[in-house]
Amino acid sequence: MTTYKDRSDVFAELGTKLSIAEIFATLLDGPVPIRLTCYDGSSAGPQDSEFGLEILTPRGVNYIATAPGDLGMARAYISGDLIAHGVEPGDPYELLKAMASMKFRRPTALQLVVIARSLGWELLKPVPPPPQEAMPRWRRIALEGLRHSKTRDAEAIHHHYDVSNTFYEYVLGPSMTYTCAAYEDPAWTLE
Template identity: 60%
Template sequence: MTQSTTARKLSIAEAFDSLMREPLPLRITAYDGSGAGPEDAPYRFHIASERGLSYLMSSPDPDLAMARAYVSGDLQLFGTHPGDPYEALVVLKDGIKFRRPSPSELVTLVRSLGVSHLVPPTPPAEEAPSRVRRIFEGFRHSLTRDAEAIHHHYDVSNRFYEMVLGPSMTYTCAVFPHETATLEEAQTTKYDLVARKLDLKPGQRLLDLGCGWGGMVRHAAKEYGVKALGVTLSQQQAEWAQEEIKRQGLDDLAEVRHLDYRLVEEGDFDAVSSIGLTEHIGVRNYPSYFTFIKDKLKPEARLLNHCITRASSHQSHKPGEFIDRYVFPDGELAAPGRLVSAVHDVGLEVHDVENLRLHYARTLAGWCANLEANWDACVAEVGENTCRVWGLYMAASRLSFERNEIQLHHILAARLGDDGGNGFPLRPTW
């Protein structure tokens, strides 16, 4: 910021431009008629209202500030579709580099933009309470609070999920067998990989924890003749899954219950799959979670744990404010070594660890494409604000997987028999 700009009030666009260490790679415009950045830039952010400016100025967390303004429609993005803003996010991540202004520059900025804009507006209705306020819903990862967290994200609308996820109704990382595989082919491949790693056989019993809409349960029953029980904290998921089980005539083998996994009473399972649940249970609960699983397994039976992981053990377990408030309240991630240690330390023998990071980036690209293709119908189903949350979250997550900021790991383990047997052949068969 030069002496000439500190001596006068700045327009909104000038104020934001003054905070950049390098020239803007995109165009910024605002409701006061101001603009900054190249006029021919492929992407343009428009601050459409005073409320949007207040969102941007009042939150100490930049990601949460931008998310609030974007979700509410007060920060508009032009040049890309809201169902898949991936390309614009790449430009933002690579090209927006803020600098720390001096105290005198801060005074000029606040005077120019208005002290009143430092007062936080009411957050969008789609935002969950902060971590501090959620204590009133119960202690973190209590039965009550976990149920509310799952309800916030998963009980949006089954019809919405059908349009975004596609026919598989699978909301976890797919496994792409080749470069041209479709999303549906990749989800089937994922379920079959899990089944083969678990060495499922006709007549066995499978427990699927956090089963979602029952994809793994149905695959195990239909393709492997396994008697499969799935549990989910989402009532909408359980209802949809049971209807689909009946529609496919799998009632004699498959069942999905609306139930916290901690309340499952049956035991002596031949296999347990946990696909996308570990992210929700809390890192401090790993020992009790994997002990629970061990106690549900027969001797020489297998566990396949599939979950998002941190790329480094030095990263915080807690997600950023945007993910915590808008996507996965109370979600936590750990590095793969922490998970392997937790599985190992309860007495399960770890046999295989596989990183599927880039497969999740492809999966998210497919979901964004579905949201973009079905945008009008999705907006009619759940509202434009919710659709913007999903487009932003999925595109940003895709970028995080591509840049190795987060990963996706399979951990395959077994409960040992009394004689030390593990049921595995000398070499892997999957």
């Protein structure tokens, strides 16, 4: 497995090809607080890091490159192209906190060209959004009037709020409080 090493000559030539981990490390300004491993065999960050991300496929890089930040990572994670290590699958918050400390630098024009060539133009084309997110224009226009009208919205409000307190007590517990239901101990009850 290739590990990223500080290479000051990495951009010496326009024809240089970087690994995914080298691209990641190049864009960071400061230490890498997590371990990144990639499908191309490269890695960056401390081997003994408590948290890690594993990019399993080129599509995972594609999601991250074309929708930087939370959206790209979320799409890669949901599609199975990205795995989080060191956290429970439904509780990535400690990893996200570690990642929040990362500072990124703006690459130079030369660095952008080298990164684009290293990834390949195919990985820089956005992945089409899932059908649920990209309704055809004709359908959006046709349904827009049906989605929101005073009558339809009033019915939705009535359906949601005009139910008995018993229903909400079943769903929310005796406190009748909305909660994310994050449990520190599996034995905890909703209350």
